[in-house]
Amino acid sequence: MRKYKFLFAISVIAIGLMSVLLASINEKKAEKEQLLAVPQIEKKWETKSEEFRKHYPRETDSWKQTKNSDNIDDMLKAHPEMVVLWAGYPFSKDYNAPRGHFYAIDDVSNTLRTAAPVDKESGPLPSACWTCKSPDVPRIMDEQGNSEYFTGKWAKYGADIVNPVGCLDCHNPKTMELQIGRSYLNDALKAEGKSPTFENATQQDMRTLVCAQCHVEYYFKKTPLENGKVAMAVTLPWADGTTVEDMEKYYDNIEFSDWVHQISKTPMLKAQHPEYETWKTGAHGRNNVSCADCHMPYTQEGGIKYTDHKIGNPLENMDKTCMNCHRVSEKSLLANIQDKKIRKDDLNQRALEQLVAAHLEAGKAWELGATQEEMKDILTDIRHAQWRWDFSAASHSAFFHAPEETLKTLGTALDKVANARIKLAKILAKYGASDYVAPVITDKKQAQELIGLPMEKLIEEKKEFTNGLLQEWKKEAEEKGLFNPKSREGIENKTSY
Template sequence: MKKYKILLAVSLVAIGLMTALVASINEKKDEQEKLNQVPKVDRWETKNEEFRKHYPRQFDSWKETKKSDEIHDMLKEYPELVVLWAGYGFAKDYNAPRGHFYAVEDNRNTLRTGGPVDEKTGPMPTACWTCKSPDVPRIMAEDGDMEYYTGKWSKYGSDIINPIGCVDCHNPETMELQVNRKYLDEGLKAAGEKTLAEATQQDMRSMVCAQCHVEYYFAKTPLADGKSAAVVTLPWAEGTLVEDMEKYYDNMEFKDWTHKVSKTPMLKAQHPGWEMWKTGAHGKNNVSCADCHMPYVQEGGIKYTDHNIGNPLENMDKSCMNCHRVSEKSLLANINEKRERKNELHKKAMKALAAAHLEAGKAWEVGATEEEMAPILKDIRHAQWRWDYAVASHPSFFHAPEETLRILGTALGKAGDARIKLAKVLAKHGAGDYKAPEIKDKKQAQEIIGLPFEKLIEEKMKFRNGLMQEWKKEAEKKGVYNPKSTEGVEDKTSYN
């Protein structure tokens, strides 16, 4: 009898567990069905918090980008950069990129955007907001692209307030992946690449990233009303390789700025991540950006993409190890070796370029002619463009290690050619014994190029404590900003 009682008890427990399991499975199925339904969200809802009501897992993982908050002052680590960018905004302030959560904050805080006092002042155009916020495509839809591209950066200070988020990549009415910035499709057409209309779902998992992680420039475009627009344009009409874009810029005699010391007409590479990715093994096999940077996460019966977009090496079991059949230790060792090789050439090219700029400045000082300097400046322009292209595509050593080393090798070679020619010019004008000073730290470098660093900080702090606070209040009144979204966010910079 006791035996039967035990069997009955075990059976009842088993039935209870099975019932609970079935209930759990059904609950997960109901939840998955709800997730698969597309709730009604306004087409231009740009407050990311509003999406948490419907997509809590995706939102919570996106908010994890808040943890990527370290300020890494690249000018302090590599003071030669100050000389390389003399006369350009990046010589004032340049930090390693942080998480998407900080896109707007970092754009407002950087010394590059200056200290505007109203909507018509400041050194930068509105186009400098383009990749920082879902409010940008909203404004483009409301005002038109050309109106958006006119005026100063401070023009939309109270309208562009929410950092990179949901509407940048999704149409909230359908939640389908969508590129919300027209210039990408225009660039693809110019390059003869597959257009967005032809793109597969797998392609779109990279295209939504490519609308920002690409090389671009601001094309000055006169308008019928007498205004001028600085239009984001992708330089792909000759192709998407570094030499193709170099040719494109040379043919139109374009320059981002004239170097303050060497007088070189310079090019500034932005962040050509997509162009570099497509030359590497992952790109050639159509392993998308999302496959590595947004791997799938499984929670019970729920599967979703991780929106904590960052370094895949911090989550290798869900990113790399889905495809690679080696140990994490072996894979990391291989990656670190590639990084070290890239860093070696990067540093050599950077130091050679800094010296070339200073030597060119000395050559002008002692009486070099424009005819003598023309081939030298061309070498400097091309060398720095190639060095910058390889470095500004931050993970290029990983996405396309062979292409990265090839580009840095040509940068180093062209910098060397410029210095050989400079040695001859300096000797001809009686300055053959000139030696460019060694760049020891950021402060020294800024003094060499005559950068008024303390004044820039003073102007920026006045802006941050004044006009910037007014922008936030105005944005809240307009209903485009939720102050709670930035509560507890430490206001970090490299200068205070």
């Protein structure tokens, strides 16, 4: 009898366990089906990414975690020499290292670079400054056309571009396939002629190209329109290739400059954030290890495998990123990377100091009466040297994405700035100032005073804008159904001023 009771008990337990297992299998099956079925989002352009949560909770929740990377890293404080390098250009006022995608709209609105518009027509910056901040951009490009989008000032779209980098920057809302709505990228890929374009890109290529619509070098190309207006169209300078030298050649050929340096009068180039171009030259790019392979690793949750959308520093979860491919220990990989960073930081600081001296010495030479003819070659050297320095500095992670290329670029920057300073020494001597020593830059405040920036006034105007017009934009966007104020609840407004 006892034996049967025992067997009976075992069977009950087994049946119990099996039904739990079955239920869980069914649940997973249902969930997998739900994941495979493509739910329809009603609006064609739903740019409020939280709306996707009901269909894609894991992707949306991890996307939202880019919020955790909220630290403001004031680059001008860390390297005040940059203030002098950018004299006459908005970056000398305010420049922080990038943080999480969640802050793209806050940061472009708060930076002193976008200044303090008073209405939708006032500048100073063009509408193009929104281009890599929001899924509202491809929406407007689709609804109004590129020409309209690229005309007018930044303030024009204050009440329309309100959601930070989100789902529809990278996905087709109907199928959730990877898709890119910014056609200037495809134009550039075609002009370059060697890389895959949207038409023939593999899925692996797309896992990089979605990032390349924003993490690239670009300039605003003045494009006259039929209606008499002039568009400032985002254009990637790739027609001669995507290396630092190729793009320098492209800009030289069209005699393009972002601004004329306030002190040295050099026609300058500003590098943006050429992550895609530098990645191409490194070991990972050459092996087509995609941006997503490191920045968006696959993650397992129960039986569900999904893509982690918390795009951040891959070194924070090396077990899911690097260790998929590398056999050495995490510790030795980290030490290797640390060495790369130290080497780059060292050359970077040297280049900064040399460039400051070159600008100030050139300023002195002009002051003493040097001629255009005497200065011409020097200014070309300064232009090329700073372009190369900026190219490797603006992409903060270049030391990792392409260590050798980055050191080479900084090496040639140092070479060119040295040439400029040798020529400058001769000119200063000719005008009786061979003993001129350029002031050394010690901190951000001193540097901003040196170039004559009225910081207090700029900050005051900015605060008036952020407390006034910016709030009106948010309300207007809410009324249009474009913005959900709940999505920004509890967000602290951080700036470096």
